Amino acid sequence: MKLKSSYFFTLRENVKDEDSASGNLLVRSGMIKKNSSGVYMYLPLGYRVLKKIEAIIRDEMNKAGAQEVLMPSLIPEEVYEQSGRRALIGSSMFSLKDRFGKPFVLGPTHEELFLMAAASYVKSYKDLPFNLYQFQTKFRDEPRPRFGLIRVREFIMKDAYSFDKDLAGLDVSYQKMFDAYKASFDRMGLDYKIVRADTGVMGGLLSEEFQAVSEIGEDKLVLCDTCDFASNLEVSACVTVDEPLEAFKPLEELYTPKVGKIKDLVDNYKIPESKMTKSMIYLIDKQPVLIMVRSDDEINEVKLQKLFGATSVELASNEVVETLTKARVGFAGPVGSSLKIVADHRIRSMSNFLVGANKTDYHLVNANVGRDFTVSQFADIRNIKPGDTCPNCGGTIHFKNGIEVGNTFKLGDKYSQALGLEYLDAENTLHPVIMGSYGIGPGRCLAAIVEQHHDEFGIVWPKALAPFQVAVVVINTKIEAQVDAGNALYDQLTAAGIDVLLDDRDERAGVKFNDMDLVGIPLRITVGKTLENGQVELKARNDKAIHLVDLHDVVNTVKSLR
């Protein structure tokens, strides 16, 4: 690409409505442009990078034996109704009607269609296993798009689906995808962790996430200092060590006016948080339940959902809480409550603790389980915290933030049962097909890579992803010899199979240097005053050193650095 005659621009000033380093740099370097909230255009340079990411993934998918297909985006709504996911995905789905009033949706994920495709092929166990994948645009009406390309409403996803006759087969298919994912992310130069995760809307047996480590990541990764334990916060088990109970003290009412938060209680009444509990009223599949955890713990809604096998878990509204406790919000408690009470394991070893009194402006001190109220179930329902004990090895837990760039699921027979995908085995009996699904967001990978690979001057692309491997900068376009040498190098490098960008614009040297740094081309060849000695300068983007290279050695030198 020769810049003088190409669509290429950069912005000198920061863009206002980008809230992430990657979003800002990608927009400023002219790679992408925001079109509406959470919807972006990919411009020539950005699209080249996206294509390189796709090429890596495609290569690994094909090596793993998967076959590429392309499903539609426009899908009859009934497809998702049959699988039971229309309601589950709810308002995250873009929906529309055709001219006859028939409801359609824009596909947010494609399990259903792949299952239908599989159904037109699978008859017998002899047809299994196989794996299909696609790169296709997904539409998800996110309530809050954020962080440039990281949380968007329209994005390309590589999704793959494996079909097996049994769980043993799924294990094999899953492992192939898992390895292909690791290889893909390694080739992209991403720093990532693989964590256990919630199966969420997908359902199924196992979910593992590939998380790019980044400050702006929206997922909390739970990691161990000593072993390789790695889990998403939402599913990370907690270790609870039971401790002996103290002698029960008499239950007393405590007048606690103007106390809105736990911290006020600690400050005003000198009660340690380890002696306090909080009671929250949750609607679990619309049924109110009182959930208790120690005050300094957080309730984990995913664990609640699993514990109850529920579809919906939501905090009760203030009105509901006030009706049920007959007190203002902030004073709910277990004593005298008619609600079902579920408490975290940690509550079991607590004695003489504080609870809400179900009475505005009052708490109760020295409450005790068994004497003052009954817990119908103790369970692990809190979030693990940094410094906690590792559930795997007993080491110490720390957190990192992660951007979910890939996800692998063992779905089992959930979808094949719901939609009737079956095969005949050798004994002539029907069985549901066992499925796995595997997703990567190339755009999110792109953004995550920029988050991890940039400096004060701009993007620093890993070699495998850079839109161009080499930038040839002609310093003074008024000097014919420089222009000719630049063009000659461009032709030679191109002929050698190297992606070259020629900056032949009539701009100041500083402008070109800054632009090439911003865009993040890994290698820069400067054609300037050293040309008089038959030499050009070679500089790596991530290195300050400048090397003089003879004109006729340039192609070989660049090849050796590749």
Add this chain to the structure above:
RNA sequence: CGGGACGUAGCACAGCUUGGUAGUGCACUACCUUGGGGUGGUAGGGGUCGCGCGUUCAAAUCGCGUCGUUCCGACCA
């Protein structure tokens, strides 16, 4: 969905309080200048002031509505 802010040239913003000729910087065009880390200058082009209704002799400016963007929270595959 709840709360806040903002919509004026491609980008970033001023002007609005107190209504009266639409501005600045960057970018863009031409010429001169300069030519190794975002040269300096001169002259230009580009805007139904998000949209609608209202108040007024007169609205970017005041009022109501609406759409969009954004921030915090909720939600989130």
